[in-house]
Amino acid sequence: MPWQSTPYVLLLFLSALVASLWAGYATLSVPAERRDRTVLAFVVLCLSAAVWAATYGIQLASTTLEAKLFAHRLLHVGAAITPSAWLAFALAYTGRGENLTPPVVAALTAVPVALVALLFVNPYSLALVDVGLATTGSLTRLETTLGPAYQFHLAFSYVAVIAGAALVVGNAFRSGGQVKRQAVLLICGALIPLALNVFEALSLPPFGTGPVNLTPVSLSLSTACFGVAMFRYRLLDLTPIASRVVVSEMDDGVVVVDADGTIVDVNPAAEAVVGEQQAAVGSAASARLPEYDRLETATDDVLVTREGPDGGRFLRLSRSPLRRDGETYGWVVLIGDVTTIEKQRRALEERNERLDAFAGVVSHDLRNPLSVISGYAELASETGDPEYFERIQSTTDRMTAFLEDLLQLSRQGETVTEFESVPLKEAVTSVEDDIADGDLTVVVDDAVVGAVVSADRVRFRQVLDNLVRNARDHADGPVTVTVGRLPDGFFLADDGPGIPESERESVFDVGFTTREPGTGLGLAIVRDVVEAHGWSIEATDGEDGGARFEIVGVEFVEADEHADPIDASSEVS
Template structure:
């Protein structure tokens, strides 16, 4: 059963509550007038008036009241002496000193004595100030009381309860939580949760449990913690993500017998028990659902009938050498009744039951993880291909051009040589940056607020655009790596100049979460708009086919999204979104 996020839980004291106020004033008419105005100013209030301050504490003990409004000068007691009696009786509700005898000395004494609010009596407008003060003080006091009640409930709970912040640091654990791991809670506050888990289990948290918690808001299942002496503790966990970051962890220790029983009832994974010969002795419902067999069909089958990768001799040898109560993790591939297979991560542990070996295997479907790994591998292969093109096919002709330019500079004196040198140096910088990003990722980038208009105009000045013109509709600042943003614009401008014509108009304009670059050329057919970003794709025989692929790479490195659509004039419009 899914656990509700904390934001949806009902508070300890839900709903609007009436405010009950005790008004103490030795002048009966003033007391009644104060009470009348409070009931009129507050939406739902009830007042009780007293002219004898000595009767205040007995009244507070008999009735549930939320606030005291007291005069100062009330012989034989002063308002501050009344406060002292109230606090001495252990009554901690807000106390407002509302007096006509005001002075800096009285105000100072009131604050020192611990009065929650000090107000001087005046005209009718004073009562709205008093009512507002009473309402705010009562709300604050109730909130503090609810927090105290909440923590008392946490401390009284038999289950271990911990609060972990967004960095994985314990901010609170109750005594039951610390006791499960044979620790004092002062040892845990300020420490990372990984302190309580073996390395293999911590890796499982990072790879599977925490990503699911982030996606779904909650996670419940079985885990294994560590005591202060390094002993493994079987446990049941319920994790709930908090809106502000971090999560709440509820933990309960499970005995070995309970753990196996809980595995079969609660685990979302396939759980099977087999003997030393590989014969399946028991399976959970999940195993039947995933493999497509009835329980009676699976029990009695051998491991190698359902594990497409298992070799009987090697498996038996591995089981014999497996230490008792020491989990091992490896990957396999299970075969369903219909012949289809799927990859699994296997957690295997050896137990001794009545003198005989029993092996508990927890098989977790890792189809999605394998797909992600394969996609990452494909991306890395494309990255290596891209790096090879950049480092070899571009750097070599650049070095030749730079060398020839220096030889030319020795033979002739031309005003064009400095411009050519700067352009070639710019190419060298771009190549170095691209390789750094390809090899180091975003760590090689320096993010800062930059002005889109100035970067766009710098890029426009370095691109051969013929008679084309640039229009920047609105300037805005974005968080970006300056050199990479300039490179993005250069490639987009070069693309427009090559495909939209030498006299086209290129427009840079704002989007709600980014910006766009559009031209008034012939545009790109709908069925080619995704293909244009592929490496090597080009409709220009002289083009490298990497310009727009570089645009997408720069956008990806920033966490942005780039898409191609049609401009208002029917040309190409590149939209860069998700920009900070």
């Protein structure tokens, strides 16, 4: 087969070699487990450019119409797929790889495959209307008249190339100062083939008036630019590999920040904290994350609070460097939601504080009665006076009551176990029957009749028992306790001495009491059980001048005809 010699052939073969080498380097240098969509699309782009350049060189070197036409058809195996590969690479590189779904990949592949098939069979001149040879100087060229299918492919190719260039250039401009060299490479790689195509389409000198289409050469230059940016400057270690390979599916938020403090990438979980990715990328990290400056000097993680749809959230921030060859390219900020852990820690802290309070109460409230018992026991042994034995018995009863209250309070971690339907009136009646005191009268309003509370049956009865006993024990004589209904709860009010306004917040504290024999634990138990149900309690004035305790946030349910009756003899523990 005769060949014609031209420097363009050598240039095209050299371009094919460059693109092939980058495809091989990307395949060999990236481990199989890290070959994400970006690397795969880059390899396909390099191979398609290599096939295009090599077969175009063969077409130029050949001299017969048959050889040139056959090579022309073959070169489109690379040329037709290059725009689709270019757009796929741009999508994957800029963090939009999830858009490369099977239907999208099929659509990007369908047009090139259809064109290649039409070039070989060319029914109704859909791909090529006419072909012939033309001579420019000493170079014999193939001239073609394009059919409608080829024109459609050209339009598709320009849209794909322009869209891909826009994505890559936009991503490059959003990169921070640390990656300016990489950004220049990205912009050059995106714009060189696009600019050359404009020259070719408009026949503008110096590139648009020559006898050879230099687009395959420009694509080889683009692959070289992208290859250097990706593998020499490790751009894939910052964006997108840091997010796509490691953090895209993480529950914790991840913010990638360059060395100048500019956000360059955000994973979906972090958008709730720093805002949507498109708005956050390019912003100063300290503007989107005010605590970022603290991370620069902190020796440990930073705990911050945020308001969420379900209330306050606790977030733990940490920062780790992104280094390569001793150079720091940026930072990864991890944002972990530690709300559950932090609440548990604070609850444990509160419980430990309460245990410390127990120790003080126990040391005070048990030491004194034991001293009294010891003194009266000595007097009783000396005198045999029955009065001393009665005082010993009274003091012992007081200690027993104290220990029972202390046991109840120590079980607050087991306060609520299982909710069920509890009729309010029956629960109050069972408490009254259990106390059975001639000085105590319990009145239940009509509005309470039929009211059913969703509660832990045993602990709910404990609340009512302690409140009723509190009213009885603080009255100097007969006392009446009234139980009434509130829109979102109920109240217990007595006609006793009441609670001074200055002490209404303190009555729920462990150890607080206004009477000498009191343990100061009963209302503390009430508060803990009420809050464990998700309710709240407040002490206020009664209509008759006594104390009134309002419990709100209560969930009332429909009466359950099959609910177990309240056992008046059930033991409160």
